[in-house]
Amino acid sequence: MPFHDRADAGRRLAKALLSYKNKAPIVLALPRGGVPVAAEVAHALDAPLDLVLVRKIGVPFHPELAMGAVVDGAAPLIVRNEDVIEAARISEADFASVCTRELAEIQRRRRLYVGERPHPQLKGRVAILIDDGIATGASTRAALRSVRKQGPEMLILAVPVAPSETLRQLQGEADTIVCLESYEEFGAVGFYYSDFRQVSDTEVREILAALQPADSTSAVGR
Structure with missing residues (x-):
């Protein structure tokens, strides 16, 4: 398998995104599976983490x-x-x-x-949308269009693995696509992880709480 688990995939994805660290990006995860991946990227890039549902x-x-x-x-x-x-x-x-x-x-x-944390202000910012992988791309496309409407300076889609054809179809939806592994014959996202257990609501809350700074408003809107 290319990836042991979502944290492993996130650490590898973070290395591919390090050039954006000095651009003060905002990392956006598609829950629930995208959250552990995005958490590793947010930590490496010293960036706030929020969700796109x-x-x-x-x-x-x-x-x-x-x-x-x-x-x-x-x-x-x-x-x-x-x-x-x-x-x-x-x-x-x-x-x-x-x-x-x-x-x-x-x-x-x-x-x-x-909780009651406000949505992040994305206008003029670098937004990085992350999931644990892409299959058909329908949810990803909808999420990208939603983020685009909020006026980021740059919109990046970053995923560990995806079908090659789906990536081609998504080319116009993001300014940049970063994908570590792509395949013409794909199957399911879980095929590319040794450990692809379901992510629980509790795990999502714990990850977000661990990355949330004391002054959440200034961190998300900086």
């Missing part, structure tokens, strides 16, 4: 089928899959109902993970 908007009678996605942020971003909406004959009221429910779940999870 993405929820699928599923078709009401087929929740696994995504008719869109919603991403948290100071102004939440809603991404619509118009082909699915039309094919499934979803009304605007039904779409809005599911979207509202998923946004409420995002807000609940943000409170669970970071």
Whole structure:
């Protein structure tokens, strides 16, 4: 396996990102799996760590089928899959109902993970979005678009492993993509880790608490 666990992947990813340390970056993790990876990068770059939460908007009678996605942020971003909406004959009221429910779940999870800490100010900053890997890229694309809307000076996508085709499809969504391992034949992200156990909510909270400075407002908005 290329990586022992997420911490190992994070340390290796941090080495590839060290050139950004003097640019005062903000590290953003896709929970839950991206948090241990991003924590190692945030520590190495002496950067604040925050979250970007993405929820699928599923078709009401087929929740696994995504008719869109919603991403948290100071102004939440809603991404619509118009082909699915039309094919499934979803009304605007039904779409809005599911979207509202998923946004409420995002807000609940943000409170669970970071409490009342405000969203980081990304305008004019270097933002580094991190996950433990990419499969289809749908959540990653939605997250990148949400971060882009907040006006960072530079947007970097950094992941340990991803399919080559997905990386090509994401090229226009980030200014720079850093990926340590890419494969034409991919499978699942977990195939590339010796230890890919599930990350718990408690672990996410503990990681964020350990990296949170005493003056959180100044650290996130500096």
